Amino acid sequence: MTKQILIAGAALLVALSAAPAQAADEAGYTASCAAAEEARKMAAELHYEWNTVAPLIGKAGAAAKAGDFAKAVKLCDEARLQSEASVAQAKKQADAWRAAVVK
């Protein structure tokens, strides 16, 4: 009986100590994916969105749903970086395309 109480107590301690970390991860996921979505929208407005971005955000949502916030944050960060790269691509191509025209 004492052993069972000890195990239950230890489990409770682990759960209590993990709870704040999970909450932080969830908040991190929300912030990370909001930033990714904002960057995606910016790329879409320029008609330069990459087709790799929406699947990353979709996978992040699935990971978050499964409670794997660390993975979700990683996927959203990747989506944001890709969207930022596509915005940079759009800005560069606004002038760079002229050099490629057959003359």
Add this chain to the structure above:
Amino acid sequence: MKMLITILLGAALVAGLAWASPEDDRKAFIEHYQKRFPKVALDDYVNGVYAIDEAAYEQWLEIEEFAPYELAMAEGKELFETPFANGKTYADCFPNGGIGIRQDYPYFDTESGQVKTLELEINECREKNGEKPYGYKKGPIAAISAYMAFTSRGNKLNIVIPDDPRALAAYESGKEFYYSKRGQLNFSCADCHVYNPGMMVRADKLSPALGHPTHFPVYRSKWDDMGTLHRRFDGCNKQVRAKPLPAQGEDYRNLEYFVTYMSNGMEVNGPGARK
């Protein structure tokens, strides 16, 4: 003041020298391919990749004997001739009853200030007559377009850029799209079809852009189906990992305007069969 006028005149001169007219672009385009493939006759570019690949050309001729687009073409003819619920037909919407007109598309419509493609006008015709529009990439619209292209075989592409700054802007927008790198792979249309035709991408040989629009819509073995030019644009964009833009949206219509202008004077030979 004198200095300002000198600067402005200088800038105008530089701008004038730098500006290439659509016709300058088209001539430079043709010269580019003639230098790259000196043995290929200009008229042969209507055959796409088969103009530059002798072995594939022989296989393609055999495919053409029992052309895979024939069923779609027959379906397209039937759809074209079947009256709408109000008794009118597609023939009522197009010049010359819609027969032998493929070569004039796309064109710049000065009234709407937009580029009009054949597929866009097929759907406009349907809506004007109380019918629901078709999807723009495949299915009935590709079939009707195939039939209309077939009735235009042998006619030479006659894309006009009217003396209207909006028309030139649409052409320039299509040109910008064509030469701009996009997608995660950072490729432009021109990277494949202007600067690397004849090179292999995995098992496929890249086709030259010159003549591309003459044979659409096409039956592609990869699709096991017919598809419009905008379906192909969609596929190309996906291949470079860019999110495709809407079929018959302004970007793709302007792109079609530019691409088709580059092939002006070439014979319509659609519908086509492609790998």
